[in-house]
Each structure stands twice: as structure tokens, then as C-alpha cells.
Amino acid sequence: MAVVAKDEASTSSGRKRLNVLAAATETFMKSGFLGANMDEIAVASGVSKQTVYKNFRSKEALFIEVVTAMMGEADLRVHTAPMEPDSMETLERYLFAYAHRQLSVALTPALMQLRRLVIGELARFPDLARILHERGPQRAISVLADVFKRLEAQGLLTCPDATLAAIHFNWLFMAEPVNRAMLLGDDGLPSDAEMRRFAKEAVRVFLAAYGSKAP
Amino acid sequence: MAVVAKDEASTSSGRKRLNVLAAATETFMKSGFLGANMDEIAVASGVSKQTVYKNFRSKEALFIEVVTAMMGEADLRVHTAPMEPDSMETLERYLFAYAHRQLSVALTPALMQLRRLVIGELARFPDLARILHERGPQRAISVLADVFKRLEAQGLLTCPDATLAAIHFNWLFMAEPVNRAMLLGDDGLPSDAEMRRFAKEAVRVFLAAYGSKAP
DNA sequence: TGACAATCATACTGGACCGTCTAGTTTCGT
DNA sequence: ACGAAACTAGACGGTCCAGTATGATTGTCA
Numbered sequence: 442m443a444v445v446a447k448d449e450a451s452t453s454s455g456r457k458r459l460n461v462l463a464a465a466t467e468t469f470m471k472s473g474f475l476g477a478n479m480d481e482i483a484v485a486s487g488v489s490k491q492t493v494y495k496n497f498r499s500k501e502a503l504f505i506e507v508v509t510a511m512m513g514e515a516d517l518r519v520h521t522a523p524m525e526p527d528s529m530e531t532l533e534r535y536l537f538a539y540a541h542r543q544l545s546v547a548l549t550p551a552l553m554q555l556r557r558l559v560i561g562e563l564a565r566f567p568d569l570a571r572i573l574h575e576r577g578p579q580r581a582i583s584v585l586a587d588v589f590k591r592l593e594a595q596g597l598l599t600c601p602d603a604t605l606a607a608i609h610f611n612w613l614f615m616a617e618p619v620n621r622a623m624l625l626g627d628d629g630l631p632s633d634a635e636m637r638r639f640a641k642e643a644v645r646v647f648l649a650a651y652g653s654k655a656p
Numbered sequence: 657m658a659v660v661a662k663d664e665a666s667t668s669s670g671r672k673r674l675n676v677l678a679a680a681t682e683t684f685m686k687s688g689f690l691g692a693n694m695d696e697i698a699v700a701s702g703v704s705k706q707t708v709y710k711n712f713r714s715k716e717a718l719f720i721e722v723v724t725a726m727m728g729e730a731d732l733r734v735h736t737a738p739m740e741p742d743s744m745e746t747l748e749r750y751l752f753a754y755a756h757r758q759l760s761v762a763l764t765p766a767l768m769q770l771r772r773l774v775i776g777e778l779a780r781f782p783d784l785a786r787i788l789h790e791r792g793p794q795r796a797i798s799v800l801a802d803v804f805k806r807l808e809a810q811g812l813l814t815c816p817d818a819t820l821a822a823i824h825f826n827w828l829f830m831a832e833p834v835n836r837a838m839l840l841g842d843d844g845l846p847s848d849a850e851m852r853r854f855a856k857e858a859v860r861v862f863l864a865a866y867g868s869k870a871p
Numbered sequence: 872t873g874a875c876a877a878t879c880a881t882a883c884t885g886g887a888c889c890g891t892c893t894a895g896t897t898t899c900g901t
Numbered sequence: 902a903c904g905a906a907a908c909t910a911g912a913c914g915g916t917c918c919a920g921t922a923t924g925a926t927t928g929t930c931a
Contacts, residue, residue: 457908472779475688479890480888480889489908490891490909491892492909495907495908557778559839560775561772561773563839563841570839570840570841574839608831609828609861612828612832612835613824613827613828615831616823616831617823617827620793621789623775624774624775624786625786625789642824643824645865646824649864649865651861672877672878694920703878703879704878704881705880705919706880706921706922707878707879709919715919
């Protein structure tokens with residue numbers, strides 16, 4: 442009865458489970474929750490339908506696992522510890538690097554489709570949308586606000602409400618490309634050059650409003 | 657064969673058609689495209705299923721009419737001619753009034769649900785999403801950019817790229833509440849006091865970055 | 872009034888699909 | 902090697918649903 446923490450991919454059953462998750466991810470992302478077909482998922486997994494239902498109670502349960510797994514992966518990529526501004530030459534360069542990094546990591550076809558999927562299923566799965574909000578925009582803003590508080594203590598910023606400042610900075614570069622991606626599809630995703638421009642201009646506006654005037 | 661432009665609500669058939677549209681709107685908004693049921697729509701319309709299909713070729717066609725009709729109504733409310741800044745006491749007051757008005761008009765449960773619906777159906781109805789983008793954010797930004805160009809000519813703003821300035825201003829007050837509404841549902845909608853705060857702070861940041869320094 | 876079009880209630884067709892069951896086969900631990 | 906557990910392919914029950922067909926009923930207009 443020794444509980445050995447086996448890697449999921451080491452056993453045959455574990456691999457099959459991962460295959461199902463992968464195939465379900467693709468299918469749900471392509472067709473949505475109602476549009477997805479459990480038979481198709483089983484076939485794409487190279488696994489019998491029985492095995493699908495051995496690993497996942499129902500279509501709903503599978504959907505929830507797919508979405509939370511995707512959010513977990515996204516978390517790892519998006520929220521690695523942000524470099525400290527001290528180590529950067531200037532505040533401006535730090536803010537630019539942060540913005541550019543967030544744009545590069547968040548504006549991927551997979552993450553945008555995940556966002557569309559969760560928004561479209563808000564009524565059926567409100568918890569998933571809440572989690573996506575908490576671990577996505579809300580968390581980014583919260584982390585940013587902490588950084589801004591320290592920067593204000595150092596006299597580099599003037600932001601009485603650090604959270605509001607973080608909201609402003611975050612959306613100054615994120616809002617337009619995310620909105621385009623939501624409504625125009627992956628064709629609306631910005632090139633790297635466009636990302637740099639969004640980042641650069643957001644930093645300019647942000648520092649004009651929140652930068653300390655005293656040199 | 658005289659084509660008389662009859663008001664749709666004046667004839668019995670016309671009224672029935674409008675009833676179907678209204679019921680379909682409610683059902684699609686509640687259940688999404690795949691989740692909606694044509695029998696339910698017929699019953700809610702007080703009309704037989706036959707009559708539904710006499711007026712609309714298919715479920716898809718009905719959905720498209722419902723969404724475009726909603727976008728048309730929204731257009732009327734959101735994009736009434738913006739007051740001219742000249743008539744306002746100060747630029748700051750003008751910008752605040754504009755932002756507050758946009759927030760009040762756009763952040764309604766119906767419009768947010770329409771947005772969720774269209775985003776969720778992007779793959780199935782890409783044209784609807786494109787139209788929503790053109791007549792929503794893109795149009796607001798375009799109108800704003802024209803105003804900003806005039807204001808710059810008057811020396812009240814400094815914005816070499818008026819469209820970028822419009823993007824920044826628009827999302828400074830819109831992005832956070834819209835994002836919350838998308839992921840948290842109608843509970844996330846801001847109160848009037850919160851709208852005023854978003855508007856006021858957006859104006860402050862915007863003017864710090866784009867306001868003319870010369871008094 | 873009478874003919875004709877619209878509408879109604881309802882049944883039906885054809886198909887999709889979730890989740891279960893069955894019977895036979897493979898894999899795995901011991 | 903052997904028994905248990907997992908797996909497979911496929912069928913199936915039950916349900917749902919878009920769209921059509923039917924035959925009766927109502928409303929409209931000459």
C-alpha cells in the first residue's frame with residue numbers, strides 16, 4: 442500500500458490518460474464544449490471510449506480538467522518571477538522588458554483560444570472563468586502593484602494607489618491586442634514589432650503619469 | 657405591386673416575426689447557439705415552429721439576425737454624436753464626460769453577454785465578431801482619434817499618432833471593467849461611483865501623457 | 872360571402888451523441 | 902505462468918433536436 446508518486450507518463454495507463462487529455466484539449470479548443478464529441482476524443486486519443494470514462498467521470502469533468510491543466514501550464518510560462526527593477530539600468534527599460542515579455546507570452550493562439558472558450562462557457566462553468574481571472578489578469582496586476590509599491594518607496598514612482606497604477610500599465614499595452622485577438626481571431630495577433638511598439642508607448646504614457654518628476 | 661414600406665409591427669405577420677426575434681434573442685443570450693432550442697424559441701414566441709421557419713431559413717440565419725439586430729440597437733445607444741469639446745468648459749471635463757458616458761452605455765448586462773456570445777462563437781461566425789469589432793471598439797477609437805486630431809490642431813493635445821492616443825484613452829477606462837465583466841459575469845460590473853473613478857483616473861493619466869504642457 | 876393565404880398543433884424523420892454494456896483480448900504484478 | 906485488472910471494438914438505450922410534413926383552423930381581402 443506504499444504510495445509511490447509515479448510520473449504519469451511512466452505507466453501505460455498514465456500515458457493513456459495523458460493522451461486523452463491531449464486529444465480532449467485539441468477537440469474542446471476547436472469545437473467548444475457542446476460542439477465537442479466524446480467519440481472523436483476517444484478515437485483521437487487512440488483509446489477506447491471505455492478508457493476515457495475510466496479516467497474521467499463525464500464530459501463536464503474532462504472539460505474542467507482540460508481547462509485547468511491549460512491554465513496551469515500558462516501560469517508556469519506567464520508568471521515566472523519577474524526580474525527586479527534594481528538590476529535593470531533604468532526604470533524605463535525595466536517596464537519595457539516587462540511589457541514586452543507579457544505580450545510575448547500571453548498573446549499566443551492557444552491562450553487566446555482558451556480565453557474565448559472560457560468566456561463563451563461562462564454561464565455553464567463560472568468557476569473556470571473566475572479562476573482564469575484570478576490567475577491571469579488579476580494576478581499580473583497584483584504582482585505589478587507590489588513592484589510599484591517598492592518603486593514608490595524608492596522614490597522612482599508616484600502612485601498613491603499602486604493597484605490602480607498596475608491596472609493602467611497592464612491594460613495600456615495589453616488591452617488593444619487582446620481585444621483584437623478576441624474578436625478578429627489569430628489573424629489579429631500582433632507581430633513582435635507591433636508588440637514592441639505597444640510596450641514602448643505604454644511605458645511612455647505610464648511614466649508621464651506615474652514617473653517621479655524629481656530626477 | 658406597389659412596395660409599401662410597412663412598419664413591421666403594423667401587420668400581424670410582422671408582429672409575429674418580431675416576437676420570434678425577441679424570443680430568439682432571449683434564448684440565444686441565455687443558452688448560446690448550440691445550447692438554444694428551436695422548439696423553445698417557437699413556444700416563447702407564441703408562434704408555431706412552422707412560422708419560425710417561414711420567417712427564418714435556419715437556426716444559423718436566425719442567430720445572425722438576432723446578433724446583428726442587437727448590434728444595431730447598441731450602435732444607436734453607444735455612438736450618438738459626441739458633444740464637441742469646444743462647448744465644454746475644459747478639456748478635462750469633456751474627456752471625463754466622454755469616458756463616463758461610454759462606460760455607462762457599454763457596460764450593460766445585455767451588451768456584455770452579447771460580447772461573450774460572439775466571442776464564444778468566433779469559430780462558427782467569424783463575420784459577426786468582425787462586425788462587432790468594427791462597430792464597437794474600432795469605431796469608438798476612430799471617432800475619438802478624429803476628435804484628438806482637431807484638439808491637437810487647436811494646441812490642446814500633443815499626439816503625433818492620434819489613433820494610438822485614442823487606443824490608450826479608450827482602454828484606460830474600458831479595459832479593466834470589460835475584462836472583469838467578461839470573466840466574472842454581471843456581478844463584476846462597476847457601480848456608477850466606480851465608473852466615475854475609472855473615468856477620472858483615465859483622464860488624469862491621459863492628460864499627463866498627451867496634454868499640452870503650454871497653458 | 873367565399874376563396875385563398877397564413878398559421879396552428881402535432882407528429883414525424885433522420886441523425887447526432889452521451890454514457891453504458893458485453894464479450895473477447897492484452898498487460899502486469901507476483 | 903497465472904489470475905486480476907485494464908483495455909478494446911462495437912453495439913445499444915435513451916434522449917435530444919433541426920427541420921419537414923400534415924391536416925385542421927383562422928384571418929384577410931375581393
